[in-house]
Amino acid sequence: MDNAADGPENGFSAEAVKYYRDLQDRIIAAFEEIDSGGKFEHNDWTREPGHRLKGGGRMRVMRGKVFEKVGVNVSHVWGTASEQGTAQMPGAKESGGRFAACGISLVTHMHNPFVPTVHMNIRCMATSKMWLGGGADLTPTFPFDDDTKDFHQALKAACDGYRGDAYEKYKKWCDEYFHLPHRREPRGVGGIFFDDLASGDLPADFAFQQSVGEAFLEIYPKIVRRRMDMPYTEADKDKQLYKRGRYVEFNLVYDRGTKFGFATDANPEAYLMSMPPVVKW
Numbered sequence: 001m002d003n004a005a006d007g008p009e010n011g012f013s014a015e016a017v018k019y020y021r022d023l024q025d026r027i028i029a030a031f032e033e034i035d036s037g038g039k040f041e042h043n044d045w046t047r048e049p050g051h052r053l054k055g056g057g058r059m060r061v062m063r064g065k066v067f068e069k070v071g072v073n074v075s076h077v078w079g080t081a082s083e084q085g086t087a088q089m090p091g092a093k094e095s096g097g098r099f100a101a102c103g104i105s106l107v108t109h110m111h112n113p114f115v116p117t118v119h120m121n122i123r124c125m126a127t128s129k130m131w132l133g134g135g136a137d138l139t140p141t142f143p144f145d146d147d148t149k150d151f152h153q154a155l156k157a158a159c160d161g162y163r164g165d166a167y168e169k170y171k172k173w174c175d176e177y178f179h180l181p182h183r184r185e186p187r188g189v190g191g192i193f194f195d196d197l198a199s200g201d202l203p204a205d206f207a208f209q210q211s212v213g214e215a216f217l218e219i220y221p222k223i224v225r226r227r228m229d230m231p232y233t234e235a236d237k238d239k240q241l242y243k244r245g246r247y248v249e250f251n252l253v254y255d256r257g258t259k260f261g262f263a264t265d266a267n268p269e270a271y272l273m274s275m276p277p278v279v280k281w
Helices: 011-035 083-088 145-160 166-177 202-227 234-253 256-263
Strands: 041-046 053-062 067-080 098-110 117-126 130-139 190-197
Touching: 011 053, 011 067, 011 098, 011 117, 011 202, 098 202, 117 202, 130 145, 130 166, 130 202, 145 166, 145 190, 145 202, 166 190, 190 202
Parallel strands: none
Antiparallel strands: 041 053, 053 067, 067 098, 098 117, 117 130, 130 190
């Protein structure tokens, strides 16, 4: 992404969006295969003419037999941020509020309470400077050691191919970020999280970001297949719905992506896609 005015065909944003859309298509194909007949609804959106922001996105949501609700969204917007948005984005003040943002984000909510919820996103941002961010984390209602181990090992392999200390650093960042201070508890069993990634070697940074996306696509469908047919009781389901309440609390109170959506007047259906279909407190 060469500058904050980049449109969809210019600079690094074109390469990034191309990858995000390809990953979106492959994740959707993998999830539809698991759901045996389930299909994602397609909703492409663009900013209306005259809006201070340009661009749009591809929303994909499925409500199926295995996936109670899953959203896999890609967006690419650019323009001038609001005063609130400018204050939240590093380098935006220096760019006069001009920014560009693109990325892929997904959240799953499963029928079977023994299948863990998962979140993954990778993104790039540009103001007066450019950086990458992203990560993936697992939120089981009923944690299984082998699921946690396999998920972390896949992400560690992605990190090890980038930098020797990356996994420990980004795992710690994830543990600290996906934490509910008011509950004094973690959101789940963690994963990795990174932001403001600008090492000076853009190809290496982007290759690492891609490896995170590929690691997710490799490991999460395996975990789903491992747990999706396990028998469960009404009490198990009830526990899952209360766990989802914690998820909602985090996403509405602390999540950077949700706050960014509010601050930049983004499509609310896109940044609130992570909300579960049924929840209890």
